[in-house]
Amino acid sequence: MVANTISAENEKRAAALSSVVAAVGLTTFKIVVGISTGSLGILAEAAHSGLDLLAALMTFLAVRLSGKPADEQHLYGHGKIENLSALFETLLLLITCVWIIYEAVQRLFFRHVEIEVTAWAFLVMAVSIGVDFTRSRVLYRAARKHNSQALEADALHFSTDIWSSSVVILGLIGVKLAEQRPAWGILRQADAIAALIVAMIVIYVSLQLGERAIQALLDAAPQGxxxxxxxxxxxxxxxxxxxxxxxxxxxxxxxxxxxxxxxxxxxxxxxxxxxxxxxxxxxxxxxxxxxxxxxxxxxxxxxxx
CATH class of the missing domain: 3.30.70.1350 (Cation efflux protein, cytoplasmic domain)
Structure with missing residues (x-):
């Protein structure tokens, strides 16, 4: 029994640590390409990945601490650290979304920013989708196996990134088409619109995650x-x-x-x-x-x- 518990904790920690490594690589790559191209969509994704990195670090710490056995002060163990971690991740994502929405509105109505769409812009988003798909599958599998809300929250972040990255690619395609066909000038705003869509996706998923974390902290019984x-x-x-x-x-x-x-x-x-x-x-x-x-x-x- 003890051996199985140790094995489970090691598996959860390995999944959380791999999430940290993936988030570091993606965040760095997106920041470099986003700054070089001026793409708000990519910078929004970089901010999203940056929070994913912080969330992944929190998840790794939460998984380590939640595995501690019960003691005289924590008679039910330390498992709710995972729920607190998931709730804090939600708050971080919502704060980032406020910044993304503000910047997108500025670019749509008040400020023009020239975007240089290069092959690197498409490459970073394609790599992001590949990494996010792989990591989300590993994290979801570990979350279901060990009933870990912290790992599930981390998996949710990576799976959400797949959709938001796809939206950013569509925005970049729109900007590229506007360059080639001046009559389609409206498509120059596609990058900012894509950033708004990314923010909406993240807000929707974050609110769901936050509700589940709060319910767990309030000891809500599973339905039925x-x-x-x-x-x-x-x-x-x-x-x-x-x-x-x-x-x-x-x-x-x-x-x-x-x-x-x-x-x-x-x-x-x-x-x-x-x-x-x-x-x-x-x-x-x-x-x-x-x-x-x-x-x-x-x-x-x-x-x-």
């Missing part, structure tokens, strides 16, 4: 799980009733408390065996859940009368 657990436990032979079902997560670790009523004639060893069966039943719904079962004697028919 409480009812499903109650019904499953009540089907266990010997359980008269199941109530007061509570579920909370500490990062990827679920904790479940349930109260059950058992037949009053059951002796202690039988009740103990029954609670172990209830634990196994719950863990079929929530693997690796830390389950606490509170058995209580059901009222006898005579006492009800």
């Amino acid at each position: 799980k409480v009812t499903a657990i109650k019904q499953a436990v009540e089907r266990v032979p010997g359980v008269v009733d199941c109530h007061h079902v509570r579920i909370r997560y500490s990062g990827p670790q679920p904790f479940v408390d349930v109260h059950i009523l058992v037949a009053p004639e059951m002796d202690f060893p039988a009740v103990h065996t029954l609670t172990e069966e209830v634990e196994r039943t719950i863990q079929r719904f929530l693997p690796k859940a830390d389950v606490t079962v509170h058995p209580e004697p059901a009222p006898s028919p005579s006492s009800e009368n």
Whole structure:
């Protein structure tokens, strides 16, 4: 069991570290090309990747800290560090979007900036899409395997970059067409419009991520799980009733408390065996859940009368 836990933590850290390396390379490449071409779309993507780098560093740190075992001050472990990391990443992305929108509006209505569309501009975006696709798959796989919201948030950033990079490429194509066909001058604004679309995509995804992080921090129960657990436990032979079902997560670790009523004639060893069966039943719904079962004697028919 301990060996499996160590292996899982090492796998999560390796995924998070590879995300950091990828974000460093992409951010540097985009900044250089964005400055040299003057493309707001690429600079917006560079800012996005820069925040992805900060988010990746936060994720790496969060994964390391969340794996620490419970102690006297943190009885449920340190898993919520992952949820805090995901929420902070959301705030960073939203702040960046404000800057992108402001700069795009300035270029559309108040300030003209000449953009030089070169092969490097298309190359950096193509490389970005390739790296983002590879990293998002690795991170999503690790996030699903270990139920890690921090890794899922990081994967979401990289997968969002695929779409936003594609939009920037379309904007660059529009600028290039405007150079070749002066009658299509409106396409000169395609880069700024692409930057606005990037910002809208990031805002939409960030709000979803932020909502999930807040729900996790507020100990919101997974939808439908409480009812499903109650019904499953009540089907266990010997359980008269199941109530007061509570579920909370500490990062990827679920904790479940349930109260059950058992037949009053059951002796202690039988009740103990029954609670172990209830634990196994719950863990079929929530693997690796830390389950606490509170058995209580059901009222006898005579006492009800």
